[in-house]
Amino acid sequence: MKILISTDIEGVAGVFHSEQVRAGNGEYERARAWMTAEANAAVQGAIAGGAEEILVNDSHGGFRNLLPDGLDERARLVLGKPRYLGMMGGLEEGCDAVFMIGYHSRSQGRGILAHTINSFAFARVFINGMELGEAGLYGALAGEMGVPVILGTGDDAFISETRDIFPGAEWVQTKVAHGQGSGVTLSPAASRRAIAAAAETAVRNLKKAVPFRIPAPIECRLQTQSSALADLFCMWPTLERVDGVTLRFTTDSMQSAVRTLNSLAAMSFMLR
Numbered sequence: 284m285k286i287l288i289s290t291d292i293e294g295v296a297g298v299f300h301s302e303q304v305r306a307g308n309g310e311y312e313r314a315r316a317w318m319t320a321e322a323n324a325a326v327q328g329a330i331a332g333g334a335e336e337i338l339v340n341d342s343h344g345g346f347r348n349l350l351p352d353g354l355d356e357r358a359r360l361v362l363g364k365p366r367y368l369g370m371m372g373g374l375e376e377g378c379d380a381v382f383m384i385g386y387h388s389r390s391q392g393r394g395i396l397a398h399t400i401n402s403f404a405f406a407r408v409f410i411n412g413m414e415l416g417e418a419g420l421y422g423a424l425a426g427e428m429g430v431p432v433i434l435g436t437g438d439d440a441f442i443s444e445t446r447d448i449f450p451g452a453e454w455v456q457t458k459v460a461h462g463q464g465s466g467v468t469l470s471p472a473a474s475r476r477a478i479a480a481a482a483e484t485a486v487r488n489l490k491k492a493v494p495f496r497i498p499a500p501i502e503c504r505l506q507t508q509s510s511a512l513a514d515l516f517c518m519w520p521t522l523e524r525v526d527g528v529t530l531r532f533t534t535d536s537m538q539s540a541v542r543t544l545n546s547l548a549a550m551s552f553m554l555r
């Protein structure tokens with residue numbers, strides 16, 4: 284049995300501020316060590332539950348935050364960008380299930396450091412009428428490949444908006460959000476203990492999990508953070524303008540939709 288552990292940083296216990304998730308300062312250096320430790324807790328639990336092979340995917344920012352020399356040696360690490368499957372890089376190898384560790388709620392939500400893919404570019408993303416954040420978008424990409432999400436960890440806002448799309452998954456609430464930059468957190472040690480226990484249960488119950496599938500055709504409706512971004516994104520001829528800040532496109536798969544969104548996120552750097 285092979286597990287992909289996708290790790291973000293905003294949902295990690297102890298992380299509340301944008302400085303902690305941005306490279307180039309001391310607070311970030313502490314936070315990436317906590318992120319690595321939560322990944323290791325997930326590895327430990329997965330192996331206790333019966334996993335034989337583990338890939339850990341670094342899914343935050345530039346995709347190079349986890350400390351390779353701090354990672355449990357029983358796992359291999361997916362690092363760096365660009366990569367076509369983004370936060371699900373590693374599924375190309377064939378995996379049986381996904382963990383989402385340190386995830387966060389979607390843009391415009393009330394969660395800690397809430398955003399969707401790129402906080403500068405995207406305000407809201409709807410797929411076939413359903414508003415989704417990163418967990419939903421990438422969970423549907425995994426689901427399209429027949430792979431279920433069996434564990435999610437992050438704050439209460441993330442869990443409440445995601446729980447229904449991954450029935451049968453295990454959840455660890457690392458924090459309670461009071462706002463974008465405030466709330467109450469478990470200690471990193473308590474969070475790691477809870478993640479290891481939930482990871483073990485999740486792997487033991489893997490057979491009950493159901494992949495999250497969104498049937499094609501996929502219609503993506505996208506609200507940008509400004510009309511200037513909508514102007515820029517509509518340079519791409521397959522995108523259609525709906526109003527000042529709303530665009531839409533249709534495609535034949537979630538992989539194609541996610542790759543399009545990631546390409547738009549990359550384009551948005553032109554306007555920063």
Ligand SMILES: [Zn+2]
Nearest residue numbers: 291292343344
């Ligand atoms: Zn992130």
